Amino acid sequence: MPNGSLHDWLHLSERTSTLNLLQRTNILMNVACVLDYIHNHCVPMLVHGELKPSDVLLDDDMVAHIVDFGLARFLGTTSHQNSSTGIRGTIGYVAPEYELGSEMTRSGDV
Template sequence: MANGSLEDWLHSKDSTLVEIKNLNLHQRLNIAIDIACAVAYLHVHCEIPIIHCDLKPSNVLLDDELVAHVGDFGLARFLSADTQSSSIHQTSSSLVRGTIGYTAPECGMRSELSTYGDMYSFGILLLEMFTGKRPTNEMFKDGFNLHNFVQDSLPDRVEEIADSVLFHSRQVDTIESMRSHESHAFMGNSKIEKCLISVFRVGVSCSVTSPRERMNISDAVNELHSIRDALLKTEIRRV
């Protein structure tokens, strides 16, 4: 696709790309909603629900308008109509489906595949999008993971864990706005923090250890839409 993968944009400093790419807060929210809507289509709106089994940044492709498209269905499974899960009875190599860091804890056990696994992956992906940290970062070890990192920092230390680019891009926009509209109020980092706290809470709710306690995709879509609407209303009041 025209703009490559979400992986390229989130971690361009780690790639071989010549140009460093950055996504601002609005763009990340839009992409998060695109991904959530795609997962909702698979889980809720398909005649036979589909489990993707490998949600991660490199499997999210961005078109020329930065609209996100979920790709790579190589591990996808249809959901059993009678059990709402897909049983694994293949060889041991099939026990863990997906990618380390994004795969739900229960997927390492001889358990049934379900939409809960996708929700865990989506939650981790969401946390990665707004912290800029991979779930496989070397800081995550001995039971400490991206989920814990974010959960332990909410709500008071959100600026410490969020991708610094989000605050920098906001400051640049604000400087330009102040040059054109000197009488307008400064939005301030507190508005960004409020938005990020809400996004992080969705990510944390989606990636809890207990599968049945995870937020479902329909609720995640609604929450993310509400967060974006609230941010847009704040922006409108500034103009």
């Protein structure tokens, strides 16, 4: 994406400009709309599982797009079950309930 990731805008000091309040609010709304869609309008429900700033890419108009659905699971089907054990994902971004072995839920994304 032309404007990189949200992580780049929030954490890299070489950026010549920062996000203003309106841009931050719009990015937040874009992410919230995606989560609303995958949690409430997909059948079956989809849970991202590891949403972090580097998974939010920004296009030319600074519209946020969610990527990296590698840990995503469909809920309400048997396709979300996995026989492997252990913590998957990036430490600090995986919901604590997942680290304790709980089932994935939409609240983990939120």
